[in-house]
Every structure is written in structure tokens, then in C-alpha cells.
Amino acid sequence: MFKQGFDNDKYIKMQSEQIRKRMAHFGGKLYMEFGGKLFDDNHASRVLPGFEPDSKLRMLLELKDEAEIVIAVSAGSIESRKRRGDLNITYDLEVLRLIDLFRKVGLYVGSVVITQYNHQESADAFRSKLQGLGINVFIHYRIEGYPSNVEKIVSENGFGKNEYIETSHRLVVVTAPGPGSGKMATCLSQLYHEHERGIDAGYAKFETFPVWNLPLNHPVNLAYEAATADLNDVNMIDPFHFEAYGDVTVNYNRDIEVFPVLNTIFERIYGSSPYKSPTDMGVNMAGNCVFDDDAVSYAAKQEIVRRYYIALCERRKGADNAKEIEKIQFLMNKAGITAEDRAVARVADSVANETQAPAAAIELKDGKILTGKTKNLLGATSALILNALKYLSDIDEEMLLLPSSLIEPVQALKVNYLGSGNPRLHVDEVLIALSVSAATDENAAKALKALPQLAGCEAHCSVILSSRDHTIFRKLGVNLTTEPEYENDNLYHI
Numbered sequence: 001m002f003k004q005g006f007d008n009d010k011y012i013k014m015q016s017e018q019i020r021k022r023m024a025h026f027g028g029k030l031y032m033e034f035g036g037k038l039f040d041d042n043h044a045s046r047v048l049p050g051f052e053p054d055s056k057l058r059m060l061l062e063l064k065d066e067a068e069i070v071i072a073v074s075a076g077s078i079e080s081r082k083r084r085g086d087l088n089i090t091y092d093l094e095v096l097r098l099i100d101l102f103r104k105v106g107l108y109v110g111s112v113v114i115t116q117y118n119h120q121e122s123a124d125a126f127r128s129k130l131q132g133l134g135i136n137v138f139i140h141y142r143i144e145g146y147p148s149n150v151e152k153i154v155s156e157n158g159f160g161k162n163e164y165i166e167t168s169h170r171l172v173v174v175t176a177p178g179p180g181s182g183k184m185a186t187c188l189s190q191l192y193h194e195h196e197r198g199i200d201a202g203y204a205k206f207e208t209f210p211v212w213n214l215p216l217n218h219p220v221n222l223a224y225e226a227a228t229a230d231l232n233d234v235n236m237i238d239p240f241h242f243e244a245y246g247d248v249t250v251n252y253n254r255d256i257e258v259f260p261v262l263n264t265i266f267e268r269i270y271g272s273s274p275y276k277s278p279t280d281m282g283v284n285m286a287g288n289c290v291f292d293d294d295a296v297s298y299a300a301k302q303e304i305v306r307r308y309y310i311a312l313c314e315r316r317k318g319a320d321n322a323k324e325i326e327k328i329q330f331l332m333n334k335a336g337i338t339a340e341d342r343a344v345a346r347v348a349d350s351v352a353n354e355t356q357a358p359a360a361a362i363e364l365k366d367g368k369i370l371t372g373k374t375k376n377l378l379g380a381t382s383a384l385i386l387n388a389l390k391y392l393s394d395i396d397e398e399m400l401l402l403p404s405s406l407i408e409p410v411q412a413l414k415v416n417y418l419g420s421g422n423p424r425l426h427v428d429e430v431l432i433a434l435s436v437s438a439a440t441d442e443n444a445a446k447a448l449k450a451l452p453q454l455a456g457c458e459a460h461c462s463v464i465l466s467s468r469d470h471t472i473f474r475k476l477g478v479n480l481t482t483e484p485e486y487e488n489d490n491l492y493h494i
Contacts, residue, residue, distance in 0.1 A: 002365040002456065005295030006050035006286075012059045014285040019063065019206070022283055023171060025274070026202030029194065031187040032283075034060075034175040035207030039101050044208055045456075046479060047223045047300040048286065056206075060173065061105065068110040068169040069102050071095055072176045072186045075116050075123035084178055087474070088467070092126050094177035099135065110167055111136035115182030118142050138163040140182065140189055147258040154264050159192040180231050184258060188265055195269045202274070203262065205255070205281045210235045212249045212279050213287040219300035221250055222331050226307040229327040241277035249279040301335050302458070305342045308332060309481035313464055316484035344460040345481065347371060352462035358487050360384040360461040362478070364391070365453070375424070377407045381461055381469055382430040388454060389434075389447035401444055402433050427472045454478050463487040 023030050036044060038060065040053045052058075060067065076082075077091040084094050095112060102109050112130055114123050117139045130137045140162040145152055152158045165186075172190070174183045187203050194201040209224035221235050238251040240259055255278040262281070266273035275281050290296050308328045315321055332338060340346060344361040347369050351359035357374040360381045364370070370391055372384025386401050395401070410429060414420040425433065431451075437444035455477030464482050465473075473480040 002049065002367075003292060003295035003298075004050035005290055005292035005299070006048040007289045007291055008050050008052050008055055011051070011285060011289040012055055012062075014288060015056075015059045015206075015283070016062050018283045018285055019059075019171075019204075022202075022204045023066075026200070028200030028202065029167070029170055029172065031172045031174060031190050031201060031203050033183045033187050033203070033205045033207070034173050035179075035183070035205070036209065038175055039098070041208070043223075043227055043303070044286075046306075047220050047296070047303045048290070049295055049299045049456075051286075056208075057105065060107065063171060064107050066169055067171040067173055068108045068167060070110055070165060070167070070172055070174045070186065071098055071112045072115050072174055072181045072183050073112065074181050075114050075118060075120045077178070077181065078114070078126050079120045079122045082178070088470070091177040091181075095130075098175070098177065108169065109135075110169075110172075111138055111165055113138045113140055113163075113165055113182075113186055115140045115186060116142045136166070138165045140186060143185075146185070147261050150261055150264050153261055154192060154268065159189040160196075162189045162193070164193040164197075165190055179228055179233070184255070188258075188262060191265050191269065195265075201269075203281065204283050205278075206283050207255075208284060208286055210250045210252055211287040212238075212251060212282060212284060214250065214290075216248075216250050217334055219297045219304070219335050222335050223300040223303040223307075224252075226304045226328050226331050229307070229311070229324040229331075230321065232323070232327065238277050238279045241279040244276035249277075251278045255281075301337050301341065304328065304331055304335055305337060305339055305345075306479060306481050308339060309342070309345070309460075309484070312484040313482055316464065316486075342458075342460065342481065344369060344458050345483075348460045348462050349483065358461065358463045360459065362388050362454075362457055362459040364388065364457050377404060377411070377424065378430065379422075379424040379426065379469075380463075381459075381465060381473075382425050382427050384459070385427055385430060385454075386434075386447070388457075389450050392450035392453050393443070393446040395443050395447060399443060401441075401447055402430065402437060406433055406437060426466065427469050431472070451476065 038057045042053055045051045045053045073091050073095050081090050083090050099109050112135055114127060117123055127137045143153055143158050174186050176183050191201055191203055210221040214220055216235055216237060225233060225235055234253045235250055236253055236256055238249045241247060241249045259278045263273045311321055311325045311328055344363050348359050348361035351371050355373055358380045360372040362370050362384055370387045372380045372387055374380045375383055390397055407425060410433060411423040415423050434444055434448055438448045457478050459478050459480045461482045464486050
């Protein structure tokens with residue numbers, strides 16, 4: 001059963017206050033590295049039930065008159081066509097999407113910076129594309145020896161080679177389409193250049209995970225490691241913070257590795273560093289807003305298992321991610337969980353074994369688990385959605401929301417005119433048919449209105465689904481996983 005464990009209103013209030021304090025502390029310009037996702041932080045909403053996916057955006061909007069956005073994306077991610085997993089779009093396209101979204105809510109996007117640049121052709125092409133769209137683009141180069149070679153980094157041959165990003169607001173928010181984009185290095189480079197120009201500037205970090213004041217092996221922090229298993233991020237006790245204050249706090253390897261660089265930069269600007277540890281740099285209040293640790297821990301453990309299924313499916317699709325899977329298995333052992341702890345997976349697989357056909361299951365917010373079986377007219381997930389909507393609308397489970405007289409013409413269109421080899425309706429086709437039926441059928445109209453109640457529910461299918469079905473589940477806000485198996489032996493799948 002779904003239980004909230006995170007106070008979202010308290011979080012927005014505390015977070016805004018903390019950022020204003022940090023701005024006041026430095027007085028001049030503040031570069032703030034924004035980790036995670038601003039618009040749709042679905043990972044945070046899954047592991048901190050009660051956290052709204054747009055919480056960080058709402059908080060930032062309270063500061064919008066003083067803020068501008070700089071989006072960092074690494075040339076390597078552009079070159080490798082790295083994708084944002086939950087949206088399944090490449091990082092370069094995500095940059096464009098973010099710019100549109102920021103502009104739509106009234107936030108000023110000053111520029112895009114391409115980091116870790118080494119003359120990649122794809123990065124050059126993306127830069128030209130952005131410039132053609134009227135967007136300011138700056139280049140930051142790959143620095144040999146980063147982050148250990150401090151003398152070279154903080155020199156004309158290090159940060160000094162990077163293009164200076166021209167900014168106009170007091171608060172400069174540096175964000176990115178995903179991890180590993182070079183946000184911190186962008187901020188540090190700007191501090192170097194501001195100092196060269198005689199401009200006072202400070203740095204702070206707003207990274208939701210790992211949560212510094214939760215234990216190192218708390219499920220929320222383990223779930224962060226699972227989410228970044230492809231980057232091999234490792235949560236660690238902050239040794240600098242422990243040495244300075246005697247307090248145990250949690251950070252991660254990249255921040256701890258780069259902390260001496262930040263200290264050196266501040267020492268050259270101010271004569272001494274305002275920070276004694278990587279934890280000091282942060283302004284994250286999330287840990288102070290957890291009010292039910294059991295609910296949060298359970299949700300985080302479910303996220304780890306969910307990441308495990310996703311990684312297995314990526315391997316089945318051809319990804320070379322054996323180390324990622326091994327890392328998540330290690331984290332599952334730490335958390336004391338297995339794939340069997342995903343209840344909807346057990347139920348879906350049991351029905352599939354019983355029927356010898358693909359099956360699906362969904363766990364609703366009240367803890368009720370419903371199933372969907374493969375039928376002549378409907379696929380398992382399509383049947384599942386209809387069953388869930390009937391339950392949520394208090395419609396008798398025997399009632400046909402979509403009679404065969406409505407489904408069969410759609411099947412004929414698919415097979416006879418559109419060349420589809422699968423006559424069964426996909427989830428999007430079912431929803432379109434349901435919306436048509438809702439114009440004349442009261443039950444269909446009731447079921448359609450229940451769609452928003454699916455957001456946040458857990459679902460599992462016994463086979464890998466088509467990309468179009470995955471997209472619909474994502475748009476509905478359903479946390480979907482599948483077994484790493486295809487329904488048939490075809491070599492080509494879409």
C-alpha cells in the first residue's frame with residue numbers, strides 16, 4: 001500500500017530559505033550546481049514518496065527574478081548518443097526540451113556549455129545547431145589530469161583555456177540533462193574566470209542525492225547508487241567533514257575527489273576557503289523533510305529492484321552492461337532484498353506461467369493487485385489498464401468497457417490497411433477507443449476520468465513491451481518493469 005513519507009511543502013520552504021542564505025553569504029554572484037532533474041524528478045518522487053516531481057522547479061521559480069540557467073552537456077554524451085532513461089531521448093534532444101520548458105515557465109536560459117570537448121564532430125554539429133537557433137554556446141575542454149592535477153587545472157592551460165560564459169544574473173543555476181555532464185567543473189571554471197576579471201563569485205551545490213544526513217547504507221542512498229550504476233558512483237563518508245567537525249555525513253566519490261580543487265580556487269580568490277568539506281558546499285534539505293522512514297525505505301528498496309529489472313532488459317536488448325548489473329546486485333544484497341520483493345513481478349509471472357501467454361500486473365495505491373491476460377482482442381497490458389480503470393471507477397469487473405463491435409474495426413484497420421502483424425490493441429489504441437466510447441457510454445466516461453489515479457502505481461509485464469507501450473505507461477506515471485524476455489523469437493523488435 002502506498003504511504004507518504006516526505007513533506008513536500010516543508011521541503012520547498014526550507015530549500016528556498018537555504019539558497020537565499022547562501023546567496024547572502026557570498027554577496028556577489030553565486031554559481032549553483034543543480035543536480036538531478038528540475039522538471040520531472042521521477043527518481044526522487046519514487047524514493048521519497050510525497051516528493052512532487054516538479055518540487056525543485058517550484059522552489060527555483062521563487063528566485064526567478066535573480067536567476068538564469070546555464071545547461072551543461074558533455075561532448076562525450078553527445079558523441080555516444082547517451083539517453084535519458086525515463087524519457088528515452090538523447091542528451092542533445094533533452095537540452096532542447098529543457099530550454100523550451102524553462103522558457104515556458106518564465107526562467108531565463110542564458111546559454112549552453114559543451115563540456116569535456118575534444119573536437120568531436122557530433123559536438124561541433126550540435127553547437128552549430130544551437131547557434132542557428134539563436135542560443136549562446138560555450139566550449140569547455142577536457143583537462144588532462146582532472147581532478148588531481150590541481151596546478152594545471154587552476155592555470156591558463158586548464159580552466160584558462162575554457163571559454164568564459166557570459167552571465168547577467170546574480171544566481172547562475174548550472175543544470176544538465178543527466179549525470180556526468182560536467183556541472184561542477186563548469187562552476188569551478190567560471191569561478192576562475194570571474195576571479196581573473198576581478199568579480200566576486202561563490203559556489204554552492206544543490207544535489208538531492210545522496211542525502212547527506214541519512215546513513216551511508218540507508219535505502220535512499222543505495223537507490224541513488226543503483227540509479228547511477230552505469231557511472232559507478234560510490235557513496236562515501238565525507239572524510240573532510242569528519243575531520244573538521246567530527247560528524248558523519250554522506251557524499252559521493254566525485255565530489256570528494258574534486259574538493260581539493262575547489263579549495264585551491266577559493267584560496268586563490270579569498271585567501272582561504274569558506275568550505276571545510278564537500279558536505280559544507282551543499283544546500284540540500286531533503287533529509288530534514290522525511291517524516292516516515294519506513295515508508296521511504298520501502299519505496300527506495302522497490303526502486304533498487306526496479307533498476308535491476310531495467311538493467312536486465314537493457315542487456316537483453318544488446319547493451320554491454322554486465323558491470324552495471326553486478327553493481328545493482330551488490331546493492332540489493334546490501335539492502336537485503338531480491339527480485340522476489342517486487343510483488344507485481346511475482347504475480348505477473350505466476351499468471352504468465354499459468355496461461356502460457358504474456359501477462360501483466362499492477363499494484364494500485366490501496367495495495368490491490370490486479371492482473372491482465374493476453375486475449376484475442378487485447379494484449380496483456382491493454383487488458384490490465386482496462387481492469388484497473390474498472391476497479392478505480394467501481395465498475396463491475398465483468399462489464400465490457402470496449403465491446404468487440406468497437407475493437408474489431410480497429411483491428412481490421414491495423415491488419416488490413418496499416419500492415420500490422422499484431423491484431424491485438426496496444427495501450428494507446430485502447431485509450432483512444434475508450435475516449436471515443438466515452439462520448440456515448442457512461443461507464444467508459446467514468447473509467448476515462450480515473451486515468452490520473454494510475455500515476456505512481458507499480459506495474460510489471462512478463463515480456464518486454466514495445467516502445468509505444470512503454471511510452472504510454474510513462475505518460476500515465478506508472479512505474480513499469482518487465483521481464484528480460486521477448487514474446488517471440490524475432491530478431492527485430494520495436
